[in-house]
Amino acid sequence: QKEVEQDPGPLSVPEGAIVSLNCTYSNSAFQYFMWYRQYSRKGPELLMYTYSSGNKEDGRFTAQVDKSSKYISLFIRDSQPSDSATYLCAMSVSSNDYKLSFGAGTTVTVRA
Amino acid sequence: DTAVSQTPKYLVTQMGNDKSIKCEQNLGHDTMYWYKQDSKKFLKIMFSYNNKELIINETVPNRFSPKSPDKAHLNLHINSLELGDSAVYFCASSHSGGRTYEQYFGPGTRLTVT
Numbered sequence: 001q002k003e004v005e006q007d008p009g010p011l012s013v014p015e016g017a018i019v020s021l022n023c024t025y026s027n028s029a030f031q032y033f034m035w036y037r038q039y040s041r042k043g044p045e046l047l048m049y050t051y052s053s054g055n056k057e058d059g060r061f062t063a064q065v066d067k068s069s070k071y072i073s074l075f076i077r078d079s080q081p082s083d084s085a086t087y088l089c090a091m092s093v094s095s096n097d098y099k100l101s102f103g104a105g106t107t108v109t110v111r112a
Numbered sequence: 113d114t115a116v117s118q119t120p121k122y123l124v125t126q127m128g129n130d131k132s133i134k135c136e137q138n139l140g141h142d143t144m145y146w147y148k149q150d151s152k153k154f155l156k157i158m159f160s161y162n163n164k165e166l167i168i169n170e171t172v173p174n175r176f177s178p179k180s181p182d183k184a185h186l187n188l189h190i191n192s193l194e195l196g197d198s199a200v201y202f203c204a205s206s207h208s209g210g211r212t213y214e215q216y217f218g219p220g221t222r223l224t225v226t
Contacts, residue, residue: 032213041192042154043116043202043217095210098143098160098168105153 002074003027006089006103014111019100023103030091030101033065035074038086047087048074051095052083079110104111115139116204116218124224125193131222133188135203143167144186145204145215146178155202161186162208193225 006023013019021035031052036044050056053067062075072091076083089103116137123130136146145168146158160168161180175191186203203218 034213038153041220043204043219045217046214049213058175070210088153088155090213092213096212098145098162098206098208098212099157100213100215105155107153 002102002104004089004091004103007106009106010022010109011106012109012111013079015079015081017079017108018076019079019083019108021074021076021087021089021106021108023072023091024070024092025072025101027091027093027101028070029093031094032092033063033072034090034092034095034100035061035063036088036090036102038088040085044088061098076108079108081110081112084109103112116203116216118201118218120221121219122221122222124226126226127193127195128148129193130189130191131193131223132190133201133203133223134160135186135188135218137203137205137216138185139219141205141207141216142183143206143208143212144180144183145206146186146188147202147204147217148217149200149202149220149226151199153167159188169205190223198223198225 034049035047037047038044062079064073086105088105090100141163145160159178200220204215206215
């Protein structure tokens with residue numbers, strides 16, 4: 001069993017829909033939870049990070065962490081075709097932890 | 113200005129050959145990484161250097177040898193290439209000291225072994 005499991009997708013949604021992406025994990029020591037976005041043929045880029053449990057909002061993006069369930073989510077509101085990408089969740093034990101554990105990624109296509 | 117750059121972008125080679133990938137970052141970071149992304153998009157760390165010192169060395173065949181001549185450069189040399197080495201290799205960099213979760217990735221090197 002992988003340390004981080006991510007809903008495999010792919011997801012295809014119409015423009016304006018809410019996109020919901022999820023990851024579960026097994027290591028209860030994880031404290032930092034990240035979402036990276038990867039456009040086709042590009043490197044991943046950090047979208048958001050959350051420390052411990054709770055919600056974090058950044059524009060149309062909301063990250064949620066539920067440590068009791070070992071479950072994290074990313075919501076994209078009012079999705080746009082420019083949001084079409086692969087979204088990778090990642091986790092680490094501390095802010096000094098060089099090793100990130102990534103999920104396998106979910107590919108999202110937003111149809112105009 | 114390109115933050116993390118890699119060369120070459122594409123590499124097509126035959127089994128048994130030796131090849132190198134170069135990476136440079138101009139972000140002033142002190143930590144650099146090599147990742148391998150397979151065809152299913154799974155991103156796996158291979159190596160990491162902090163201030164030219166190897167700090168992560170995952171279970172990788174010893175045909176792979178990283179080298180960091182200075183904090184801004186990290187190279188990856190692969191000997192005796194095999195079909196299973198075909199993947200996209202990403203270089204990344206970050207600060208140490210409390211922000212290692214914020215990693216900046218290069219554009220990737222797409223390696224195809226035939």
